[in-house]
Amino acid sequence: MNPVDPLPWDELEVLSGGLIARTVRARLADGRRVIVKHTPYPADTEAEGLAAQAAAGVPTPAVLHVADWQLVLEEVDGPPAWGELGRAVARMHRTTNDRFGWHRNNFHGLFEQDNTWADDWPTFYVERRVLHHLRHADISEDLRRRVEVAADGPLQELLAATPGGGRPCLTHGDLWPGNVVAGRWLVDPSVSYADRELDLAYLRRASDPLEEFWAAYQDEYPIDPGFEDRQFALQLHKRLNNVRHFGERALPALEECLQACGW
Secondary structure (H helix, E strand, O other): OOOOOOOOEEEEEEOOOOOOOEEEEEEEOOOOEEEEEEOOOOHHHHHHHHHHHHHOOOOOOOEEEEOOOEEEEEOOOOOOOHHHHHHHHHHHOOOEOOOEEOOOOEEEOOEEEOOOOEOOHHHHHHHHHHHHHHOOOOOOHHHHHHHHHHHHOHHHHHHHOOHHHOOOEEEOOOOOHHHEEOOOEEOOOOOEEEOOHHHHHHHOOOOOOOHHHHHHHHHHOOOOOOHHHHOOHHHHHHHHHHHHHHHHHHHHHHHHHHHHHOO
16 A cells, blocks of 8 residues: 555544543545544654554554654555464464564553563563563552562563563563454554463453354364463553552552462
8 A cells, every 4th residue: 555645634533542642543635534543652763563464464544654653554444354363373373483572662551561582481470561561550558569579580480481471472562452443454463472371361351252253263273271370460560550640549459469369
C-alpha cells in the first residue's frame, strides 16, 4: 500500500476506548478512511511492533505513515474470526530467537519497557518486567516487600520449571481483547522475545472466555503442562504496570495476584 502524507486529512470522529493515545477516524484527500493515532511515545516503536507481528502472519492493520508522535493505519473491520486469530498468534509464537528481549526498548502503555537482552527466562521476566515496574510503582512497603521476596526466589523457581526453561518467541506483550479490533485484527503491540506464556497468561484475564480462540490456539500449538500454575505469576508485571497507570484502584488486582500465587 502506498505511503500517505498525513496532511491533509479530515477528522471524522474521535474513537472511544483509548486509554493512552488520542485516536481518531479520518479521511484522506484521496477518500481513504484511516485511523490516526497520536501517541505519547515515539510512534516508530509501535510501527515496528506492528511490522514484526505482521511478518509473523498475524492479521495487522497496514502502517501507512509514521511521524514522530503520529501513526496512520488503514481502517480495518470485518466479522469476528477468533479462531483464525488463535491460530495466527500460535504461529507468531513459533517465531523464535536465541535470547530474550528486543533490540531496543519500546512502550507498554505510557511507560518504557526494558527489553535489555537476557539469556534465560526467569532473569528476563523478573528483572526486565516485574522489578522494572516495581521500582516505579507507588505501593505500600508491605506489598513491595512481598513482591521482592517472591522475585528473589519463588517466582524464579516457578519460571525455571517452564518446559524447556522458557523459550524466547515473538510476543505481542499486551494481549487482551481491548487490543483486538473486530475480533480479528491485533493492534497496540509491546513486542519482545519472551516465553509465549506471557501472552497467554494475560489473555486469560479476559471476562469473555474466548473459547474459539483458545481451541484454535491449542490445536496449532498445544499449551505446556503446568501453565495453570504459572499464569498468575505471569500477570504480576501487568498488575504492577496498571498500578503505575491507575494508582490505588489497581491495587486490589495486584493483591489478588499475589494471593493466587501464595505470596
